Amino acid sequence: MKVKVISILEDNYMYLVIEERGKQAVAVDPAVPHRLLEIVRREGLSLVAVLTTHHHWDHARGNEPLRKELPALKVYGGDDRIEGLTDKVTHNQKLKVTLRLRHFNGDTMFIGGCGRFFEGSANQMHHNLTQVLGTLPPETKVFCGHECTIKNMKFAVLVEPENIKAKEMLSWARARDDDDKPTVPSTLKDEFDYNPYLRLSEEAVQKFTKKEDPVEVLEVLRKEMDKFKKPKERLPPHAMLALEWGLLRP
Known part of the structure; x- marks a missing residue:
């Protein structure tokens, strides 16, 4: 596994957590979706899920555009206010989406x-x-x-x-x-x-x-x-x- 750090907006980060063997990736707070998709395509990755830490626009605004591009994409988060949410999770809930994950807010x-x-x-x-x-x-x-x-x-x-x-x-x-x-x-x-x-x-x-x-x-x-x-x-x-x-x- 590796984590790709991507600087966006004024001082935000979004992340790609990559399972290198299967070339599958999970995005965290992809607020600039076109840039994320460029990286995903350039590196030959399959984006399988989005983890959204909280509902603020500079963390969640990319979810809807990503779902339009990738209709099967799962968007996980702990708040109904998160745009594009498909799967609501609770604190400390464990997930297995390519990787083993545990939910925390950002x-x-x-x-x-x-x-x-x-x-x-x-x-x-x-x-x-x-x-x-x-x-x-x-x-x-x-x-x-x-x-x-x-x-x-x-x-x-x-x-x-x-x-x-x-x-x-x-x-x-x-x-x-x-x-x-x-x-x-x-x-x-x-x-x-x-x-x-x-x-x-x-x-x-x-x-x-x-x-x-x-x-x-x-x-x-x-x-x-x-x-x-x-x-x-x-x-x-x-x-x-x-x-x-x-x-x-x-």
Whole structure:
């Protein structure tokens, strides 16, 4: 098995999970369907199913166009709001679609971060991070839905300024960005070393949040992250002038 990482939209990822012997593939969140089909055809693959992590448009909008192209395609997901859904699954349900799979929702854990509380609470996120994802084997690979590692790691270093692993990860992520390469995947073991949302009992994290209860620590972290903006890079004078006239976006 191999996983093909495909960058799409502004910072999203979609994935092709490929069973190499039979050349069959399962797509995850294929929000740009024409690009996915180009890759599938170019590599001589048979697309047998789609896994949709959640209903947001930047993850689910490709399902209907794919089903028009491939009417027999199965679209799995855990929410009736998912476009093109054919098979609803429940949490932790095990599937065998070419590969053995277990259902999880997306935009929960990112490299060095966690999702926003758009449709849930800090308590729910704490449960999902610590009791669900956090209990998987340490070698579990984390393929998240968005590329936001640099910003996440800048915040992680702000929270834990003495965390050497966080600083090293930030440097590595910057180098990957310079080379226009993705930062996925990480491993769960790595996340426990530098992801502040998995380090809620650490002294530095509690000091930063001024809280000790894990759920309260998590809630403060996420609120602070929502306000966090990476420092603007120094721009040359002509670029600053262009910004003033609205010709460039900061």
